[in-house]
Amino acid sequence: MTDLTSLGVKDIRDGVAKGDFTAREVAESFNAAVAEAAALNAFIVTTPDHALAAADKVDAARAAGEQLGTMAGVPIGMKDLFATHGVQTTAASHILEGFTPRYESTVSQKLWDAGAGMLGKLNLDQFAMGSSNETSYFGNVTSPWKKAGSNAAMSPGGSSGGSSAAVAARIAPAATGTDTGGSIRQPAAFTGICGIKPTYGRCSRWGIVAFASSLDQAGPMARSVEDCAIMLGAMAGFDPKDATSLQMDVPDWEAALNSDLRGKKVGIPREYRMEGTDQAILDSWEQGKAWLKDAGAEIVDVSLPHTKYALPAYYIVAPAEASSNLARYDGVRYGLRDLPDGVGLQDMYAATRAAGFGDEVKRRILIGTYVLSAGFYDAYYTQAQKVRALVARDFERAFEQCDVILAPTTPTASFPLGSMNEDPLTMYLNDVFAVPASLAGLPAMSVPATINADGLPLGLQLVGRPFDEQGVLNAGLAIQQRAGFTAKPEKWW
Amino acid sequence: MSNYRIQGATGEWEVVIGLEVHAQVTSASKLFSGAATAFGAEPNSQVSLVDAAMPGMLPVPNRECIRQAVRTGMAIEAQINAWSRFDRKNYFYADLPQGYQISQLYHPLVGEGSLLIEADEKAGIPEDKVIGIERIHVEQDAGKLMHDQHPTMSYVDLNRSGVALMEIVSKPDMRSPAEAGAYLRKLRAILRYVGSCDGNMEEGSMRADVNVSVRKVGEPFGTRTETKNVNSVRFVMQAIEHEAMRQVDVLEAGGKVDQETRLFDPGTGTTRTMRSKEDAHDYRYFPDPDLLPLVLEEDFLAECRASLPELPDAKRKRYVEVLGLTSYNARELTAEVETFARFETLLAETAKVIGKDEPAVATQVANWSLSVAPGVIKALGDEGDAANATAAAQASILAMQDKGEISGGQAKEIFEIVLKTGRDPSEIAEAEGLKQVSDTGAIEAAVDAIIAANADKVEQYRAGKEALFGFFVGQTMKAMQGKANPQLVNQLLKGKLG
Secondary structure, eight states, X not given: OOOGGGOOHHHHHHHHHHTSSOHHHHHHHHHXXXXXXXXXXXXXXXXXXXHHHHHHHHHHHHHTTOOOOTTTTOEEEEETTBOBTTBOOOTTOSTTTTOOOSSOOHHHHHHHHTTOEEEEEEOOSGGGOOSSSOOOTTOOOOOSOOOTTOOOOBOOOSSSHHHHHHHHTTXXXXXXXXXXXXXXXXXXXXXXXXXXXXXXXXXXXXXBOOSOTTTOEEEEEESSHHHHHHHHHHHOOOOTXXXXXXXXXXXXXXXXXXXXXTTOEEEEEGGGOOTTOOHHHHHHHHHHXXXXXXXXXXXXEEOOTTHHHHHXXXXXXXXXXXXXXXXXXXXXXXSOOOOOTTOOHHHHHHHHHHHHSOHHHHHHHHHHHHHHSTTTHIIIIIHHHHHHXXXXXXXXXXXXXXXXXXXXXXXXXXXXXXXXXXOHHHHHHTTTTTHHHHHHTOOEEEEEEEEOTTSOEEEEEEEESTTOHHHXXXXXXXXXXXXXXXXXXXXXX | OOOOOXXXXXXXXXXXXXXXXXXXXXXXXXXXXXXXXXXXXXXXXXXXXXXXXXTTOOOOOOHHHHXXXXXXXXXXXXXXXXXXXXXXXXXXXXXXXTSEEEEOSSSXXXXXXXXXXXXXXXXXXXXXXXXXXXXXEEEEOOOEEEOSSSSSOOEEEOTTTTXXXXXXXXXXXXXXXXXXXXXXHXXXXXXXXXXXXXXXXXXXXXXXXXEEEEEETTSOOOOOEEEEEEOSHHHHHHHHHHHHHHHHHHHHTTOOOOOEEEEEETTTTEEEEEEEGGGOOXXXXXXXXXXXXXXXXXXXXXXXXXXXXXXXXXXXXXXXHTSOOOHHHHHHHHSSHHHHHHHHHHHHHHHHXXXXXXXXXXXXHHHIIXXXXXXXXXXXXXXXOGGGOOHHHHHHHHHHHHTTSXXXXXXXXXXXXXXXXXXXXXXXXXXXXXXXXXXXXXXXXXXXXXXXXXXXXXXXXXXXXXXXXXXXXXXXXXXXXXOBOHHHHHHHHHHHHO
């Protein structure tokens, strides 16, 4: 029998439906793989019983001849930013350690309704703040990939680093991610998997621990474009509980997948040719152009003139929102409370938040508080919002000339854990290609392109018009078919 | 022009007042969550996940709260902003679960409007005055700390957390405590007419932040202080009075007024410092990224406008001009929703029973409603049951009076019995003999007898001692046991005495 853990979403779903294997067998295989992979530290908690219960339900439904959901029998990893009923939800923070919600996030509920089960809660950068998965209170996640000739622990990217590591290591066929400024795409690129951030508003934010509300979007991470299309279909949809949710029908992205790009124009943004970008990345970008051309697309040059201001604007807007969103973690109602003897309310806040938040979270709260302060608001926040509008306008104009934009996902491949901690700014630069699409709220995807000389995966990014996830997925599929990316990390854990 | 002045050692001072009124929107659920809003529920029994700011919870605007604020704006003839936005006001406090209040700083729902306060000589308001209203915005209320539940800890009740408030900000247009009182009463009446706030100050549904400064007449505005959360009209007036005097004392002693937030102590009627400008929070306002701008459609606005009732000013005008009431009666009857509602019901019923149009009976009904009926009810106290005072019963009494079947005194007596027993007024009049005699023959016989028995007085009267007329009336009424129709008695006596 096939090793079930080598299968992706589509193959598992179809295999269960056909009766090639049971959902329980799948869940058991992945539960076992998860149990063996503690060295990756991809999960904060594992929930094998959840996966089994969901699988049994699917098997029973199949036996009863009922119609199965689009994710039926697929056990997935759930980023620990999604509130899960009865299962600890921490955002990888100390301040929420032990917090067990009595509610289920809309996105996770939709996945369970579609027949998926949960292998566990995946590690991440604390409150989704980080690009290397080194800010988690529960320890770094280690990538399953190794640099050729080195045994150094590599970064799986961040913030959805538990998700990327788990999917790349085949201990989960797919996982949820969230993307605020690249947190799905960058880890996907680092680990040789696919990940799509849909248009802002496609997936409900209800029940997802908020980082930066105007940017946060959930999306799937899996090993193929088809799997992403299937899973995104299960996650997306209007939610009256989220005022920013898009009131639009969810297309059947899976059914409409089509890698024939004849008549399509692919834009190459000249401003993305930045200093500090690895030559191998630039080469893979060239290769990507050739692949899309081969798929029938016309390649056109486009300009996104405000690109260089995007990252600075992002690092004002996102921390500003975060500083306010994280104010609720105050020790009063839930989570950590540090109440030294005989002190008052203000001291309790200070002690609780000092103990409960990690350095990167504190850094961003400080930045956010500063840029919103009287006297600085206009110079920073207002200005950043103007830049954001200009970045969005750049894309609008570019999409008058093309249907989808091709760019690298990251300026470099993965790096060893601990190697980028000297200066937080160098870490922030890792998201330089990812952030503009986030600011504009556009659908964007990373697909694996190739392996560099160090044996590490490189990803290519596709950015589409608002609501055109299909265009992004189709171009992604065209690359996937031509890249023939089959590399996988050798098991060392 | 208000002539309210504070006499200081250095001359006269004028008081400048602006009010920020927080009015709780009448709505079954909170501004951004589905939780209930009833007053007096068990602590923390009306708290949704959103109100408790659980991780990942999101606000969704409640259409009814927005609708009520828009209707309120329309009632003060304010500009309604079809595009507005919510902002976060960030600060830490245990009664504020989110760590921010969702409010509207930059783009409020309602822009400039105004409200008329009426001349009231007695209260020191010599003429009608228009008070400008700067804006109305909607925002969340906070929870409540309870300090009396535990020796060393405070408890938090989040029932109010997230309840919708309208903040109605006046311009600094008031110049005396009386004007401020009149403004508050008028605003409260408008809110209650519109139905957007129950105006219940005791339960905290309406409270005011009072901004006060003083200046010598003709000089620019002085530095103001803000006295927070004053919860009755009387207290607002007291707070202004005290605060204005205090500022005058400070200034005349050569000091300067600090721009600060103060608290009112209802026990002493004084204000004291709560926090100074240096301690003022930096609220770090910014647009709430969980919420899209609020865009009001034409249909929505049209419905809001169409659903507005007749408002106090229009009603008062109609009572005077159409119903012919005195302006005093019109003002009294329109001051409270319950008062005009009872009046209008009784007016319609009475007009129907008597068979005349409303203006023809309005004055009679107004007098009955404002003085006669309340007098009887009050005198009776617990002995009466106000539920018996139906419009039908009262209209029936008024109709008998209108036809001359009963006197004013009998009307009161009948009403008293109605209140006590709920019996039918005409049945009471019959059974208790509470009817006046309008039988000319009977009265004539009594008059004849009295004239015959008092020939000397008749002589004197006819000789010019007209004051004796009252004597004859009294004697006749006495002979008739008080039940004779006084108009007929007068008429017959005049005829027979010549």
